[in-house]
Amino acid sequence: MRSRPYVAALLSALVLTACGSQAGPPRPHGPTGSDAPTREAESKKPTRPATSKGPTGSGSPTGPAEKRAKRGDGAELMYRAGGRTSAQNPAFSPDGKSMLFTLFHDGYNAGAAALRVLPPGTDGQPSARAARGGSRTLLDESGQAAVNLPGSSWHPSAGVAFASDRADRDEIWVLPPGGKPARVTRHGGDSGYLEPSFSPRGDWIAFQESVEREEPESADPEDGEGDGDEREEEARPERSALGSLWKVRRDGSGQTRLLNGPATGTDNRQPNWSPRGDRLVFQRREQHSDAWALYVMNADGGGLRRLTAGAGEHTDASWSPDGRSVVFSSTSGGLEIPQIFVMSADGGRPVRVTRNNSYDGAPSWSPDGRWIAFESHPGDEERPTSLWRIRVPGA
Numbered sequence: 540m541r542s543r544p545y546v547a548a549l550l551s552a553l554v555l556t557a558c559g560s561q562a563g564p565p566r567p568h569g570p571t572g573s574d575a576p577t578r579e580a581e582s583k584k585p586t587r588p589a590t591s592k593g594p595t596g597s598g599s600p601t602g603p604a605e606k607r608a609k610r611g612d613g614a615e616l617m618y619r620a621g622g623r624t625s626a627q628n629p630a631f632s633p634d635g636k637s638m639l640f641t642l643f644h645d646g647y648n649a650g651a652a653a654l655r656v657l658p659p660g661t662d663g664q665p666s667a668r669a670a671r672g673g674s675r676t677l678l679d680e681s682g683q684a685a686v687n688l689p690g691s692s693w694h695p696s697a698g699v700a701f702a703s704d705r706a707d708r709d710e711i712w713v714l715p716p717g718g719k720p721a722r723v724t725r726h727g728g729d730s731g732y733l734e735p736s737f738s739p740r741g742d743w744i745a746f747q748e749s750v751e752r753e754e755p756e757s758a759d760p761e762d763g764e765g766d767g768d769e770r771e772e773e774a775r776p777e778r779s780a781l782g783s784l785w786k787v788r789r790d791g792s793g794q795t796r797l798l799n800g801p802a803t804g805t806d807n808r809q810p811n812w813s814p815r816g817d818r819l820v821f822q823r824r825e826q827h828s829d830a831w832a833l834y835v836m837n838a839d840g841g842g843l844r845r846l847t848a849g850a851g852e853h854t855d856a857s858w859s860p861d862g863r864s865v866v867f868s869s870t871s872g873g874l875e876i877p878q879i880f881v882m883s884a885d886g887g888r889p890v891r892v893t894r895n896n897s898y899d900g901a902p903s904w905s906p907d908g909r910w911i912a913f914e915s916h917p918g919d920e921e922r923p924t925s926l927w928r929i930r931v932p933g934a
Contacts (some may be wrong), residue, residue: 610895610927611894611895612893612894612895612929613929613930614893614895614915614927614928614929615927615928615929616925616926616927617629617638617657617665617912617925617926617927617928618640618657618674618925618926619925619926620642620923620925623644623645623646623649623923624642624643624644624645624646624923625642625643625646625647625648625649625916625922625923625924626640626641626642626655626914626923626924626925626926627640627641627642627643627647627648627901627914627924628640628641628686628687628688628689628901628914629689629901629902629903629912629913629914629926630687630688630689630690630691630692630693630903631665631693631903631904631905631906631912632656632693633693633694633695633906634695634906635664635905635906635907636659636664636665637656637657637658637659637665638656638657638665638912638926639654639655639656639677639687639692639693639699640654640655640656640657640674640687640926641653641654641655641685641686641687642654642655642674643684643923646921646922646923647916647921647922647923647924648921650684651680651681651682651683651684652683652684652685652686653676653677653678653679653680653685654676654677654678654679654685654687654699654701654714655674655675655676655677656674656675656677657673657674657675657926658673658674658675664905664910664928665912665928677699677714678701678714678720680703680705683703683704683705684703684704685701685702685703685705685712686701686702686703686733687699687700687701688700688734688735688736688809688811689811689855689857689901689902689903690736690811690812690856690857690858690903691736691737691739691811691812691857691858692735692736692737693737694737694741695741696741697713697715697737697741697742697789698713698714698715698716698718699713699714700712700713700723700735700736700737700744701713701714701735702731702732702733702734702735702746703720704731705720706722708726708729708730708731709731709732709733710722710723710724710725710726710731710732711723711724711732711735711744711746711787713744713789722791723735723744723787723789723790723791724746724787724791724794725791728750729750730748730749730750731748731749731750732746732747732748732785733746733747733748733749734746734747734808734809734810736810736811736812737812738812738816738838739812739813739814739815739816740816741789742788742789743786743787743788743789743793743812743838744786744787744788744789745784745785745786745797745810745811745812745819746784746785746786746787746810747782747783747784747785747807747808747809747810747821748782748783748784748785748800749782749808750780780806780826781800781801781803781804781805781806781826782800782806782807782808783796783797783798783799783800783801783807784796784797784798784800784807784810784819784821784840785797786838795840796840797810797819797836797839797840798836798840798843804825804826805823805824805825805826806823806824806825806826807821807822807823807834808821808822808823809821809822809854809855809856811856811857811858812838812858813858813862813884814858814859814860814861814862815862816838817837817838818835818836818837818838818842818884819835819836819837819838820833820834820835820846820856820857820858820865820884821833821834821835821836821856822834822853822854822855822856829852830850830851830852831852831853831854832845832846832847832853833845833846833847833853833854833856833865833867834846835884846865846882846884846886847869847871847882847889848886849871849872849889850871850873851869851870851871851872851873851874852869852870852877853867853868853869853870853871854867854868854869854877854900855867855868855900855901855902857902857903857904858884858904859881859884859904859908860904860905860906860907860908861908862884863883863884864881864882864883864884865881865882865884866879866880866881866892866902866903866904866911867879867880867881867882867902868880868899868900868901868902868913869889871889871891872891876896876897876898876899876918877898877899877900878891878892878893878894878895878899879891879892879893879899879900879902879911879913879929880892881911881931881932890932892911892929892931892932893913893915893929895915896917896918897915897916897917897918898915898916898917898918898924899913899914899915899927900913900914900915900924901913901914904931905928908931908934909930909931909934910928910929910930910931910934911928911929911930911931912926912927912928913926913927913928913929914926914927915927
């Protein structure tokens with residue numbers, strides 16, 4: 540997923556079960572049934588009216604996708620929502636039979652957002668029939684955004700980790716099976732906590748801290764005020780653009796900063812925990828740079844090492860189930876539009892997986908190691924995405 544802004548809004552709740560009704564306001568529940576574990580984001584979002592429930596499972600293929608379920612590179616359509624809604628951030632359930640994702644109601648990374656689940660199909664994978672409207676609502680709150688991270692955001696006993704602006708600012712929350720959203724973090728200031736991922740045992744959550752950055756009013760070179768050096772300095776990314784990485788216990792205790800973005804002059808985002816729990820993979824860029832690279836570090840914040848060496852924009856990294864490889868979105872090799880790549884977690888040459896004239900991003904590896912799910916839209920301009928899957932090379 541391309542970077543989502545930090546935003547803030549007020550709370551108005553509507554929580555639905557993963558296997559229950561697709562519309563209406565029943566009593567709040569967490570993920571239940573076969574779709575759930577056994578226990579366990581740069582502009583402000585407009586607010587939907589309280590009476591609006593958003594999409595209720597009516598997503599379907601539109602246009603050519605209705606006739607063509609596969610792309611030329613072998614990728615298969617899993618889900619396409621209708622209208623302006625954008626399906627993003629696929630994350631497999633622990634058993635690989637279902638898939639969690641975020642549905643933005645007003646376009647790519649835009650507006651309020653719900654957590655949705657694709658149910659199991661006859662082949663033991665998230666159902667392709669979901670492309671004809673079979674998704675279930677897990678959490679949908681009027682005017683609020685609940686957003687999961689691709690990768691390790693669904694734990695077999697802890698539940699689903701997500702970020703939400705349901706309490707004045709973006710905080711980290713967990714939705715336990717059969718329960719209501721439980722708040723994990725509480726903080727002040729103007730920052731937002733985003734992109735949470737579970738440790739393998741589900742007792743820790745890694746996340747990023749971001750601060751909304753607004754363009755300085757005096758940065759416009761046409762306003763004729765101030766000299767050129769002053770305008771250039773004011774137009775540069777501020778300290779607020781430098782994201783930090785943290786970890787916290789699921790009960791909210793033990794919050795520890797792992798990487799200090801402002802102190803190191805770096806912007807660090809989207810930490811994903813390795814299957815063994817010893818490392819985190821994440822994306823980083825230097826201050827005043829748009830060049831994202833992938834890094835790994837130990838779970839205690841030590842052992843920082845750059846993973847990608849070549850030129851390009853490398854983002855959205857998560858792990859293979861055996862922890863030997865990572866999957867990510869990249870413009871490696873001079874591509875104009877990001878595609879899906881895999882590479883060894885120890886470094887080396889990236890291997891291209893998708894080959895299509897579309898943006899492909901936010902990938903997640905299936906627990907059985909056979910599939911990679913990702914979001915995609917035609918061309919490079921930001922527009923609503925659909926969910927696809929493709930075979931892992933050699934699997």
